[in-house]
Amino acid sequence: MKNEIITMAHGGGGIKTQGLIKDIMIRHLKNPILEKLDDGACINIPEAELVFSTDSYVVSPIFFPGGNIGRLAACGTINDIAMQGAEPKYLSMGLILEEGLALHDLETVIRSMGEVLNETGVLVVTGDTKVVERGKGSAIFINTTGIGIRNPEIDVHVSNARPGDVIILTGTMGDHGIAIMSQREGLKFESDLESDVAPLWGMVSKLLHEVPTVHCLRDPTRGGVAAALCDIAETSGSGIRIQEPTLPVNKEVRGACNLLGLDPLNVANEGKSLIISSEADSAQVLKTIKSHKLGKKAAIIGKVVYEHPGMVILETKIGGERIVEMPSGEDLPRIC
Amino acid sequence: MSIKDHIKKVKEISSGIKRPVKLMEVCGTHTVSAFRSGLRSILPENLLLLSGPGCPVCVTPNDYLDMAIAIAKQPDTRVATFGDMIRVPGTESSLEYARAQGADIQVVYSPLEALKYAQSNPGRKVVFLGVGFETTTPAIAWTIKNAFEKSTANYYVLSAHKIVPPAMAALLQGEIKVDGFICPGHVSVIIGARPYDFISRDYHIPCVVTGFEPSDMVVGIEMLLQQIADERAEVEIQYSRSVKREGNPEAQAIIREVFEECDTEWRGIGVIPQSGLAIREKFAAHDAALLYPALELPAPAENPGCICGEILKGIKLPYDCKLFNTVCSPSSPVGACMVSGEGTCAAYFKYAKRS
Known part of the structure; x- marks a missing residue:
């Protein structure tokens, strides 16, 4: 397979498509439901509350420090389901491949997806592959849609945040966004930083087991912690106050943000969660999260308040304060 | 203390x-x-x-943006720019919009990236948008000098450099x-x-x-x-850990070697004598302004309600503007001070918007 590339024939539905499915997809995503290779997956779910979520992944470059588009596509949808307090069970996977993509790159991506599935017990049960002409895509686009099962006693919603609640962030901000930016054409810089992309269900499951009364979970992906908190404040109709000195930020992220004129609050994460709980629960939440490998750097970063409903205020290091605004688009490096 | x-x-x-x-x-x-x-x-x-x-982004006039957009639409041409120029609206469009329409526009962190691209793609013209104050000018001057000395004939700069004093x-x-x-x-x-x-x-x-x-x-x-x-x-x-009274003589020398002072327009303020930097005749082969002399550009039009000029001069505050936070916001900027994250109106909008 060395030096082999994707051609239009791989999407044609014939022998090449079959080869791709057997040699790569089944090999790395193997499970009895997928192996039936029917047009749709038959899955048996006992009466339960289902959570259903979809997301598309178009990250460029497809390989970045700490992960690749395959790992991201698996983790992203798994995390969206986990943030609803549900156990992710099944994924579909739609691939749009650009002609000319190296087959071994595709295999690396699918292998990474498989690793996340092995780690979490989630199954890819159905999929589709299309090939587009060179220039019509960007190496690989992936859509994953997932189904999860929620314990009906769990009630985590963004609208549940209420004054007096405590806000916990499960680790450092901005690692994913800066790791990606460090690889972009024209913006490359040397950095040891890796994306934080990781499936959160393990940690969330442990949390919901220990503290089933948490009010709200949200993964601060695009738009970063700022966008997630603005969303929570607006949806819940409460105010939010966070304290700058408590915000966990890696030294590399802080340095890159200073250089590029970005605010770590606005930079994307792919392996972090915001958790909102009552003050009474917060010590237990923090203890539980910190005992998980993904939550070692968790910290209480602020509170939900009665004042300034719908608005997020940051209390700064020097004792001042300012509004945290919903980011207006992708943050761009400044001139100077 | x-x-x-x-x-x-x-x-x-x-x-x-x-x-x-x-x-x-x-x-x-x-x-x-x-x-x-x-x-x-x-x-x-x-x-x-x-x-x-x-x-520097805010005070770059519309017609510069219009020209950059028109250049980006030329065949076999790449426009390379610092990130914060990409959303700035020109008269009818922005670089971001032109890119969505198929123009080759690349965000770079340094002009060296643009020069490197030009060297490895001799068949394409590479135009770097030279925007900025004295901070960024020396590096851009260096790329022009380097292109001149190494005969990188396909590297150009469209200069809108300005000087602060x-x-x-x-x-x-x-x-x-x-x-x-x-x-x-x-x-x-x-x-x-x-x-x-x-x-x-x-x-x-x-x-x-x-x-x-x-x-x-x-x-x-x-x-x-x-x-x-x-x-x-x-x-x-105060900033004595980086600034000396005489500045950096080498950086000043390369600016003087490549650029000469000229009258230039500051968006919202007007023309300020001897406040801009134009590429010297010696380096004219790398001056993008001379590369496309006959581009058709839209007639400039500014919103008459915009008071950015007075804001840039420190006479008025963003709150005094009727457009602020009504029709003018960072996602749909009207005036100069809203177009960049470092513009006065954008900073007020982001951090001190009155509800």
Whole structure:
């Protein structure tokens, strides 16, 4: 397979498509439901509350420090389901491949997806592959849609945040966004930083087991912690106050943000969660999260308040304060 | 002394002055730092920070953007730019919009990236958008010189470079009343502190070259207030870990070698004599302005309700503008001060929007 590339024939539905499915997809995503290779997956779910979520992944470059588009596509949808307090069970996977993509790159991506599935017990049960002409895509686009099962006693919603609640962030901000930016054409810089992309269900499951009364979970992906908190404040109709000195930020992220004129609050994460709980629960939440490998750097970063409903205020290091605004688009490096 | 002690000192000196004090931060990075750190919220009430014309993206005129967009649509041409230019609206379009329509526009962090691309793609013309103050000019000058010496014939710069002191002079000749200038740290790394001497000498206004950390700004403000309290007017350097009085002579030399001063338009303010930098004739083969002399550009049109000119001069605040937070916002900017994250209106919108 060395030096082999994707051609239009791989999407044609014939022998090449079959080869791709057997040699790569089944090999790395193997499970009895997928192996039936029917047009749709038959899955048996006992009466339960289902959570259903979809997301598309178009990250460029497809390989970045700490992960690749395959790992991201698996983790992203798994995390969206986990943030609803549900156990992710099944994924579909739609691939749009650009002609000319190296087959071994595709295999690396699918292998990474498989690793996340092995780690979490989630199954890819159905999929589709299309090939587009060179220039019509960007190496690989992936859509994953997932189904999860929620314990009906769990009630985590963004609208549940209420004054007096405590806000916990499960680790450092901005690692994913800066790791990606460090690889972009024209913006490359040397950095040891890796994306934080990781499936959160393990940690969330442990949390919901220990503290089933948490009010709200949200993964601060695009738009970063700022966008997630603005969303929570607006949806819940409460105010939010966070304290700058408590915000966990890696030294590399802080340095890159200073250089590029970005605010770590606005930079994307792919392996972090915001958790909102009552003050009474917060010590237990923090203890539980910190005992998980993904939550070692968790910290209480602020509170939900009665004042300034719908608005997020940051209390700064020097004792001042300012509004945290919903980011207006992708943050761009400044001139100077 | 800790930053809190300096803040206390600022309050003490300020209360002794017993009148409103207006300090202008000339540079957009200071504006953003003052908001982002919450510094504005803890300054004494009689101390007002005004934002000056120091965001190079904001003051770049529409017709420059129109030209950049028209160039990007030419065949076999790539336009390379710093990131914050990409969303700035020209008369009819923006670089971001043109890119979505198929133009080859690349965001780069350094002009060296654009030069490297030109060297490895000799069949394509690469036009770097040379926007910025003295901070960015030396590196861009270097790329032009390098392209000239190594015969990289397909590398061009569209220069809208500006220099800061003439803009400050123009402000002082107008109706602006400020009690002190927080002078830009990064610009002064290159030009030094001497170019501000005329401000203290001729206008008796104190200047302090200040760094961008919140603690730098607090100390810079304290030094300005102390001068005001002592009725002194001098050019002092707070940011002494990076700025020397004479600046960086090598950087100044390469700017002089490649560029010459010219009259130039500042969006919202108008033409300021000898405040721009044009590429010298020797390097004309790399001047993108000469590469496409016959581009069809739309007739410039600014929104008549926009008061960015007065905001850039420190006469009015964003809150005084009818368009602010109504039709003009960072996602759909109308005027110069909203187009860049470091523009005055964008900073007010982001950090101090009144509900």
